[in-house]
Amino acid sequence: MSKPIRSMLLLGAAAHLSILPLAATVPVVLAQANLPAPYVSRAFDAVVLPIDESVRSAFALNAADSGVLVLAVAHDGVAAQNGVEPGDIIHQVKGKDIATPIELDEVVYFWLTQQVSDFSVDYYRAGVLSSSDVIITLELYEAALDVAAVSNWTSWSYEGFSYEEYTVEYSEEIVETHEESETTIEETVTSEEFSSELEEDSQEDEASDESEEAASDDADADDGAADDGDEADDGGEDDGADDGDGGEEE
Known part of the structure; x- marks a missing residue:
């Protein structure tokens, strides 16, 4: 390959590579310009x-x-x-x-x-x-x-x-x-x-805020009632266990 032709090919390749970074930034530049x-x-x-x-x-x-x-x-x-x-x-x-x-x-x-x-x-x-x-x-x-x-x-x-x-x-x-x-x-x-x-x-x-607050209060009340019920059940079970223990000791 002659030197002139080889030089032209190298220059062309270098020019192509130099364009790539610019092309990669074009979408960003255009996006910012269009805002x-x-x-x-x-x-x-x-x-x-x-x-x-x-x-x-x-x-x-x-x-x-x-x-x-x-x-x-x-x-x-x-x-x-x-x-x-x-x-x-x-x-x-x-x-x-x-x-x-x-x-x-x-x-x-x-x-x-x-x-x-x-x-x-x-x-x-x-x-x-x-x-x-x-x-x-x-x-x-x-x-x-x-x-x-x-x-x-x-x-x-x-x-x-x-x-x-x-x-x-x-x-x-x-x-x-x-x-x-x-x-x-x-x-x-x-x-x-x-x-x-x-x-x-x-x-x-x-009105929306009041509705949400009321729903939250109702949920809290239901949770509280459930907790009270659980405590009552636990208390009943404990009493039954105590009575049973007392009978065995006699």
């Missing part, structure tokens, strides 16, 4: 994402997981202090299904205007639905957030995903959305339709 813009929640001091097909695919979420995905939390923020972690999926807040990130703030702000500061939060963690009671005050909600620094928050570590690069890419949009959302939240919360919807959801949630 929706992040939203910074005033209520939870967290960066969250709506769950669409791109998010479900990029993070391999379960089909049953519904709500908004927590990507990051402020170090001393509401979410972090109440056990909400990056990677959690917030499903409900005070009985209201959460479908979009801004709904987190709308639901919380509405109840804060009604002098309510305790919120039941249902969330998925590793596919398991859990519940937690979260305290959010109006003072905490209105506290200023440095949204320009969200890239430094405690974030979800996921293979092939760079939270820092992602937030830097959307840095301008994050700030703009945060400023604009205040007006949107105010308009939504003051609407009669939204108010009626939340009050109805809250009543249903409270």
Whole structure:
């Protein structure tokens, strides 16, 4: 084989090998590029994402997981202090299904205007639905957030995903959305339709909680009755044994 032809074959092989690592990273890059813009929640001091097909695919979420995905939390923020972690999926807040990130703030702000500061939060963690009671005050909600620094928050570590690069890419949009959302939240919360919807959801949630508590009380009562019955049976057997022993001694 002539030297020129051999050199060309070697160069071609080297070029082919050099392309492989790039090709392997393309799906990750495309997945990150296709993600929706992040939203910074005033209520939870967290960066969250709506769950669409791109998010479900990029993070391999379960089909049953519904709500908004927590990507990051402020170090001393509401979410972090109440056990909400990056990677959690917030499903409900005070009985209201959460479908979009801004709904987190709308639901919380509405109840804060009604002098309510305790919120039941249902969330998925590793596919398991859990519940937690979260305290959010109006003072905490209105506290200023440095949204320009969200890239430094405690974030979800996921293979092939760079939270820092992602937030830097959307840095301008994050700030703009945060400023604009205040007006949107105010308009939504003051609407009669939204108010009626939340009050109805809250009543249903409270009724469900009461039903669960009653069922739990009934179960406890049944267990207690069973225990009392067992003790009575044990007592009767003991007395019978004592009487038998007494008769033998005579």
